[in-house]
Amino acid sequence: MILRVLQRLGILVVSLLASSVLVFAFMAVLPGDPARVALGVNASDEAVAQLREQFGLDRPLVVQYLDWLGGLLTFRLGNSYVSGAAIGPQVADRLQVTLWLVLTATVIATLIAIPLGVLAAVRHRKPSGLVISAISQVGVAVPAFLAGILLITVFAVQLGWLPANGWTPPVVDPGMFVKQLILPALSLGLVQGAVLTRYVRSAVLDVQQEDYLRTARAKGLSPMAAMRRHGLRNAAIPVVTVLALQLATLLVGAVVVERVFVVPGLGSLLLDAVGQRDLKMVQDVVMVIVVAVLVINVVVEVLYVVIDPRLRVGQR
């Protein structure tokens, strides 16, 4: 057991180190000089050289990398090249905005996908199952930003029920917060829900072939009751895996939706930082996302064990 944990931790450390090297290397080969971008078109070459020195960009790449890595290890994220402001608090602010959006979208996706996916599987030969299947197929094909634009046009511009965009922290005005969260969360959630519905459907279809379900039916349970009692937990493993993958994708993938809805999240921070060649900011944000994704993966492995007690046996 201890060996397993150590093994997991070892893999985590190696993955983090490898990704930090990759992230740094990509930034280093990106064309454009951060100092010149920061100073603007009128800056003299001397001023640019001076700022490069101030940023430490004139040092060898290895030294720059180790310096950055050292900062990360001691939780010093450093200051932005462009604004000079500390990066840590900015990342924390943006991350919580994105978390609200992503978690709400995931809840919406789950609420849609599990009932509909099960229904589509149980009734996969009936018209209602086919209709759900077809609708989810359409949902998979629609990109989230397009869903966003459609939702804005209908619910904000035409009907005027909800604000078209913007973001208010929940502590400032909870009512406004909810109103502004609905459309962006829906546009992410509907699309993710459609994808997830298809996975739930196929997972449940697989489970339906199992002997224990037939036995449950034979004992007199209705198809839905048998599914609830015996099928769902068994179908959950592949669904949780996909859900975790989606969560990781959403952390960064929300960027387009953040732009459409003017939500100041992590994705838009990253996009702006790339545009301004605020390399330190980019490196830090990407590393935060890498850590988040790796942590999600570990959590999912733990969840497997919670969902399926059979997986615990080998560990005892």
Next chain:
Amino acid sequence: MFTRTGRIATGVALLALAVSACTAGSSTNPGSTGGSTGGSGGGSAGTITIGLVAEPASLDFTKVDGAAIPQVLLTNIYETLVKQDQDGKIVPSLATAWKVSDDKKTYTFDLTPNAKFTNGDPFTADDAVFSINRVKTDWTISLKAAMNVVADAKAVTPNQLQVTLSKPSNDWLFRMTTRIGAMMDPKGVDALATKPVGTGPYVFDTWNRGDSITLKANANYWGKQPAYSTVVLKYFKDGTALNNALLTGTINVIGTVQAPESLAQFTGNSKYQVIEGTTNGEVVLSFNNAKAPLTNLKLRQAIRTAIDHKALMDTCWAGKGTLIGSMVPPTDPWYEDRTGDFPYDQAKAKALLAESGSATPTLRLRVPNLPYAVACGQVVKSQLEQVGITVNLDQLEFPAAWLQTVFKDHDYDMSIVAHVEPRDLPAVFGNPQYYTQYNNPQLQADIAAADAGTTDEQVTDMKKAAQELSQDAAADFLFLLPNLIVADTGITGLPKNAITESFDLSALAKG
């Protein structure tokens, strides 16, 4: 069954807790970064929200360049001794009057005795001396160079300032209307990036990074009290989102319309007013003047003749804007319509090409990936190809890749850039090291004479420079960007022309 549901519910509750814990520690809470002790006042009209595009990177324009910072701060928070009015004229601000000595080297400013900084300190000539000297000692942005001509600044009395220049310079007084002329308090410069302190009609209130900046009316303002007690400047990266925000009532004003073709949804609707003015943004088809083949005058003239500017503006900017023909906007005192220098004529362009020695040259047009440049680039390409010039068009990511390739390495033949700085003919064409690499001693002499002469001589010499620039075809001047504002009907006092560095909020009112 029951336990399972319970477990899920606990999980959701934990997630919610985790998120709300983050929120509690958030530094975006309004009220946490109050910028002054001046308090807010005036303003019976309540709150107005204005949608803008570029968010500042910092609030310290002494160290961070970028138009977004003075757009918020200048005139609204910081005031200058003199400012530029909507017609481009230099008018009093903190200085009620000024005199220039006969040798044009000494400026004497009479300062208003009533102005106060928002921290309560009175504004005096000593503060003006401090502010002027500080540009040379503490500022780092390149624009600070305009202050180098100042030899000495001293307070004659608390309300009279005398500035001595090392040589006569008309341009210096003009630059004093820009951010380098901002008057600051020696006790108010400790936290310029987060707590600006000025004498203006507004005080800085809060900044929600990535979203908005809030200003409050300055209750102790020495001039006319602002009508609105609160002004929120809200930032939108996406032009469509900006339009939607006005359509749904999230904002009251679109400060700068991003896509002129999107105006159609507002015109003819009595809920909105559309305001059309001008800017300093000359959209220039720039040439690499130091590198063959564009060292060839006939080729440069052929390009100018081959472009149908009216059609180009109609196609790429919905017909909004002004045709100028040289590097001078109509709001500068030395403006002349120079569109007649090279009227559109395909036959003439072909003849000029033949004279140039190559009837079918190939040129690289490397444009930044900005909407105006991309749209105009395609039109320029197709128009030039009609007279036999082959154009290889590529897009460079702006700012980083464009700055490196075109601006620094000069690896281009033509580019398209909106030069938005005020009175920028000297900066763009008077300096052979600039990316245009235009080296014309006669033009440089005219610019120097304009700076040193009387105000009348300045006008004459700058007209001469603009004419020379146009006839020598140092670049082609596609058109002048329009200033397009859309606002709720009834809002008055919006700055029609965007010709200063500031988005002047001082005259805003509800009609």
